[in-house]
Amino acid sequence: MGQVENAIEIVDLKKSFTEGDYVLNGINLEIPKGKITVIIGFSGTGKSVLLKHILGLLKPTSGQIKILGKDIAKMSETETVKMRKHFGVLFQYAALFDDRTILDNVRFPLDEHRKDLSKKQITDIAFEKLKQSGLDEKHYNKLPGEVSGGMRKRCGLARALALDPDILIYDEPTTGLDPILTEMVDNLILSTHNHKDDTASLVVSHDLHAAFRIGDYVAMLDSGKVLLYGTPKDFMESDNPLVSRFVSKGVRKK
């Protein structure tokens, strides 16, 4: 781990919404480039709050969140907006703009940030990303409401990939999906990751089976702290009772 360059480095991160009550209570975590890191944990352990800090949507009470070497907590709003261009985010329910077609959704970040490209070039890139995400061309001019959940996820991923981000974040990508779609999304994450070697992928999930299948590293949160960080093998061999309980539940569920 020491040799790998980190895309995200979190140092003693604490967050409290009400005085004395810490949702995040001293998180230390490194997300390396070129690897898939999965953050898991029971509900209410601070996964979403941690994600919002990484995206700069929340400011920490104390601690550091270094994104590509720069502390996002100390950045001005303009700097944070600039920094976010390094992120591609696939939201839990894809969060597509429902008044824009599938193609326009993918074009959107390019229209906003790539003023140097012509409309034709932007459309070509959008086509390429949609194809990379495995979405059939006949759906490109449909509205998000007219396609299935799986297709929306693919479109959401294509949009996340549009600006060739350095860090790809998947927020609960398989929540609410059936086992076949879950496997499809897992494969999509793997194939997307294999497509660009130096991208850091961060998956926030409570699906242990998926975490072990796709993750190079897994971090388990509990009570606002990282309970265990390591490879899936480290988790299987852990004698921590809480980790064992989580692992056994995950295996039984599978």
Add this chain to the structure above:
Amino acid sequence: MRENVRQRVNDFFDLVLGTIWQTIENFIFEVGSVFTFGAYSFKSFFRKPYRFKEFIQQMEFIGNKSIFIVVLTGTFTGMALSFQVYLGFRLVNATSLTGPIVAMGIARELGPVLTGLIVAARAGGAMAANIGSMRVTEQIDALQVMGVDPQEYLVAPRLWASVVSLPLLTGVFDFVAMIGSYFLCIKVLEMDEAIFWDKTALWLNPSHINEGLIKGAVFGAVFSMICTYRGYNTKGGARGVGDATNRGVVLSMVMIIILDFFLMNLIEIYYKLTA
């Protein structure tokens, strides 16, 4: 026994006064939040990238699509008001003043207020619901993480489109209301056409029309700030969107009516000072 009663009365007054104070405090906080939110959004419109396309789309939605309902209500309001004024003036044999009184009432009060209420209900409700549903489906978060300021992209075009559209719609309302009044007075009540227009032209000043247009712009700013603020701060799911829409529209309507009174006085003072 007496001490006990006194204590309970004190507790009761504490509770009542506490509740009243809390309500006032909440209201002041809410007004402050709406203004801060609105001021930032208004200002962000002049930052690059300029959102002209979104502004035109909103003008089309707020302005163009409200014309039919404004024309309909304006025409019937003009006719109804003319009939009431005519009935009143007939008692004192002054029916020739119907035209100018209706024109002044429409231009200074009913035009901007009714247009404001109609557009707040139609477009304001849609704004709150649209932005609110974007909030609960994480579309606003998506904008933020894509490096787009949601207030600049979603709110600013709606605010400016409302400020520009409302005076224009007020002008349309005034015009069709006078046509309605003309139709009723001349074609139905058979009043003298020359006297109708003559008296109206004599009594109605451009300043009366300006007063209505200024009010229209202010009402546009107020309802759009309230409704976008409510939508932007929606919490929860579909129920939250419904609540945001409901509270946005109701508060907008109440504020339009309250503000109308204060604006009327402010404009009157301004005219007196500059006369």
